[in-house]
Amino acid sequence: MPAFHLRVSFFSCVVFLLTALSVWNVPSAFSADGETGLFPQNATILFQGDSITDGNRGRNLDPNHILGHGYQFILASRLGALNSEMNWKFLNRGVSGDTVQSMRARWDKDTIELKPDVLSILIGVNDYWRGASAEEYRADFDELLAYTKEKLPDVKLIIIEPFATRKSSKKPEADIADYQAASRELAKKYGAVYVPTQEMFNEHIASQPEENYWIWDGVHPTYNGHWLLCEAWLDALMNAK
Amino acid sequence: MPAFHLRVSFFSCVVFLLTALSVWNVPSAFSADGETGLFPQNATILFQGDSITDGNRGRNLDPNHILGHGYQFILASRLGALNSEMNWKFLNRGVSGDTVQSMRARWDKDTIELKPDVLSILIGVNDYWRGASAEEYRADFDELLAYTKEKLPDVKLIIIEPFATRKSSKKPEADIADYQAASRELAKKYGAVYVPTQEMFNEHIASQPEENYWIWDGVHPTYNGHWLLCEAWLDALMNAK
Numbered sequence: 001m002p003a004f005h006l007r008v009s010f011f012s013c014v015v016f017l018l019t020a021l022s023v024w025n026v027p028s029a030f031s032a033d034g035e036t037g038l039f040p041q042n043a044t045i046l047f048q049g050d051s052i053t054d055g056n057r058g059r060n061l062d063p064n065h066i067l068g069h070g071y072q073f074i075l076a077s078r079l080g081a082l083n084s085e086m087n088w089k090f091l092n093r094g095v096s097g098d099t100v101q102s103m104r105a106r107w108d109k110d111t112i113e114l115k116p117d118v119l120s121i122l123i124g125v126n127d128y129w130r131g132a133s134a135e136e137y138r139a140d141f142d143e144l145l146a147y148t149k150e151k152l153p154d155v156k157l158i159i160i161e162p163f164a165t166r167k168s169s170k171k172p173e174a175d176i177a178d179y180q181a182a183s184r185e186l187a188k189k190y191g192a193v194y195v196p197t198q199e200m201f202n203e204h205i206a207s208q209p210e211e212n213y214w215i216w217d218g219v220h221p222t223y224n225g226h227w228l229l230c231e232a233w234l235d236a237l238m239n240a241k
Numbered sequence: 242m243p244a245f246h247l248r249v250s251f252f253s254c255v256v257f258l259l260t261a262l263s264v265w266n267v268p269s270a271f272s273a274d275g276e277t278g279l280f281p282q283n284a285t286i287l288f289q290g291d292s293i294t295d296g297n298r299g300r301n302l303d304p305n306h307i308l309g310h311g312y313q314f315i316l317a318s319r320l321g322a323l324n325s326e327m328n329w330k331f332l333n334r335g336v337s338g339d340t341v342q343s344m345r346a347r348w349d350k351d352t353i354e355l356k357p358d359v360l361s362i363l364i365g366v367n368d369y370w371r372g373a374s375a376e377e378y379r380a381d382f383d384e385l386l387a388y389t390k391e392k393l394p395d396v397k398l399i400i401i402e403p404f405a406t407r408k409s410s411k412k413p414e415a416d417i418a419d420y421q422a423a424s425r426e427l428a429k430k431y432g433a434v435y436v437p438t439q440e441m442f443n444e445h446i447a448s449q450p451e452e453n454y455w456i457w458d459g460v461h462p463t464y465n466g467h468w469l470l471c472e473a474w475l476d477a478l479m480n481a482k
Contacts, residue, residue, distance in 0.1 A: 055310070056297055067464050069296070069310035074318060081468035084449055090464065208325055223308050223331065227322035 032082035038237055039088055039118055039156070045079075046091045046116035047072040048103065049123050049160075052220060052229075053094025067092045070221070071229035072120075078230075091116070099126045100140040107144065112151045119148070119155050120233070124162030124179045125219050134178035141182065145190045157192035159183055160233065163201055165218045195236040200228055273323035279478055280329055280359055280397070286320075287332045287357035288313040289344065290364050290401075293461060293470075294335025308333050311462070312470035313361075319471075332357070340367045341381040348385065353392045360389070360396050361474070365403030365420045366460055375419035382423065386431045398433035400424055401474065404442055406459045436477040441469055 039045060047053050055068025067073045067090065076090035093110040095103070100123055103110075111119065127137040148155065161183055164176045180198060187194035204214050204225075214225040221229060280286060288294050296309025308314045308331065317331035334351040336344070341364055344351075352360065368378040389396065402424055405417045421439060428435035445455050445466075455466040462470060 056299065058297065067310060069308060069314045073310045073464060074315055077315060077464040077468040077471075080454075080463075080465040081472075084445070084454060084465065087451060087454075204325070210328060213321075213325060213328075222321075223314060223318040224321040224325065227318040230318075231322075 034238075035079055035234075036083045036086055037241065038079070038083075039086065042087050042089070043117040044089045044091060044115065045076070045118040045120065046111065046114055047094060048111060048119065048121045049094040050098040050103075050126050051094070051096035052125070053092060053122050054096045055092070055094065057092050057094065068094070069223075069226075071226045071233060074226060074230040075233060094122075097126060098123065099130065099132060100124070100137060100144055101132075104140065104144050107147070111148065115152065116155060118158065119152070120158040120160065122160035122162065124183060125164055125176075128162065128164060128176055128179050129219070134175070134182055137179050138182035138186070141186055142189075145186055145192075149190060157187075157190055158195065158233070158237065159187040159192045160195040160229070161197045163197045163215075165201065165205065165215050193236050193240045195233050197229065197232055200232055201225070204228060275479075276320055276475075277324050277327055278482065279320070279324075280327065283328050283330070284358040285330045285332060285356065286317070286359040286361065287352065287355055288335060289352060289360065289362045290335040291339040291344075291367050292335070292337035293366075294333060294363050295337045296333070296335065298333050298335065309335065310464075310467075312467045312474060315467065315471045316474060335363075338367060339364065340371065340373060341365070341378060341385055342373075345381065345385050348388070352389065356393065357396060359399065360393070361399040361401065363401035363403065365424060366405055366417075369403065369405060369417055369420050370460070375416070375423055378420050379423035379427070382427055383430075386427055386433075390431060398428075398431055399436065399474070399478070400428040400433045401436040401470070402438045404438045404456075406442065406446065406456050434477050434481045436474050438470065438473055441473055442466070445469060 052070060053068070053072055055070035055072065057068030058066050067076055072090070072092050072094070080088055080090060091114060093106075093114070095106070095110075103123055123141070124137060127140075128134075132140075145157070148157075161180050162176070163180075176198070184194055184196075186192075201214060205211075208214065212222065214222060214228065216222050293311060294309070294313055296311035296314065298309030299307050308317055313331070313333050313335070321329055321331060332355060334347075334355070336347070336351075344364060364382070365378060368381075369375075373381075386398070389398075402421050403417070404421075417439070425435055425437075427433075442455060446452075449455065453463065455463060455469065457463050
């Protein structure tokens with residue numbers, strides 16, 4: 001597979017020879033690319049959220065189905081395999097249908113007691129879709145994050161921007177932007193890494209003839225869309241290092 | 242993130258400047274790396290096998306859980322997202338517990354009728370584990386592949402080497418090698434791309450202090466191990482191009 005393509009043909013031969021001599025290690029598409037420093041040795045990374053995070057995860061301790069499918073599985077799989085010397089442990093406690101309020105009801109058991117070093121949260125599309133106002137969402141999420149920081153003062157927070165496409169709107173499409181603004185503001189308030197998603201999805205959807213290629217029902221990513229989420233998450237973390 | 246590291250310090254500065262001028266596109270960890278030519282436009286890629294492939298996949302048409310978790314999800318997600326212009330479609334019909342014989346019983350409905358352009362098969366650990374001899378496995382698999390080639394003469398075949406670790410043995414550990422030899426031989430006979438796995442798992446397991454890091458019960462990969470499977474699959478295909 002080609003490591004790179006040449007723009008300036010004049011230099012091509014020289015560069016090719018010099019590079020052949022000088023390249024120590026061209027990372028493959030599956031290399032770690034400096035991810036090792038993302039989290040401390042033996043860190044526990046917990047994914048929280050709604051159905052997008054749930055991904056049909058197993059409800060018992062059988063490690064065969066423990067993580068569900070989706071961006072969280074890909075991230076755990078990639079980061080765990082390529083940085084095995086760090087011995088990171090990945091957990092998922094996403095629950096389908098959750099809003100911030102219903103997630104709050106299980107927060108002690110499903111988050112605080114697990115003592116994560118890193119906590120990634122994707123929540124909001126059910127608040128948006130089922131009629132909680134953006135103000136209620138902001139207030140509920142604010143309380144949840146304040147409580148989390150009180151109980152786990154050293155936790156590294158990652159907040160993923162909730163997203164939706166035109167298809168999912170029961171309300172005017174513009175509404176989701178208010179929930180997104182709230183999540184972005186709270187990420188700043190609590191020092192969380194913020195993972196923007198809506199614009200990325202919009203751009204990909206616009207450039208693809210098949211309407212359901214990235215998000216099939218306006219809310220849930222397809223397997224293609226989960227890769228985008230995974231990329232966005234990792235990009236945000238790498239940029240925040 | 243660094244695109245490459247320099248081995249020969251004498252050339253470093255020259256190479257750096259020339260490369261900065263000449264690099265058109267250094268692929269990120271998530272770039273496609275020439276995968277576009279792997280399969281034809283609009284190809285259907287079908288994963289078949291036992292529980293390792295099943296991955297708790299959905300049994301209805303809900304695209305949220307259609308692929309299960311595991312190497313097949315990562316491959317579909319990565320190849321679909323990074324080569325979206327090819328509009329590939331990924332299907333999974335793995336069924337937990339299957340041997341070659343039980344997979345054969347559902348083959349018309351679950352494989353032939355789906356008319357895949359690419360068919361990836363991982364089967365054998367249940368044959369091994371439940372007492373089918375390596376000879377029976379070879380004969381059953383041979384018949385299945387002959388039938389498949391008769392019904393789908395143009396299908397591109399990929400055969401993944403079945404694997405097991407010491408933990409899974411009811412029989413002497415060495416046995417699995419006989420099943421592996423059979424699968425490798427049949428891959429050659431039917432012109433399939435062969436994906437070696439056992440040695441890769443052995444090496445990773447040997448270098449990791451935590452016993453269950455890659456394969457948790459002797460048979461099923463963890464999320465870490467599924468990334469290895471995914472890498473091995475893609476490497477075999479890229480090398481066969």
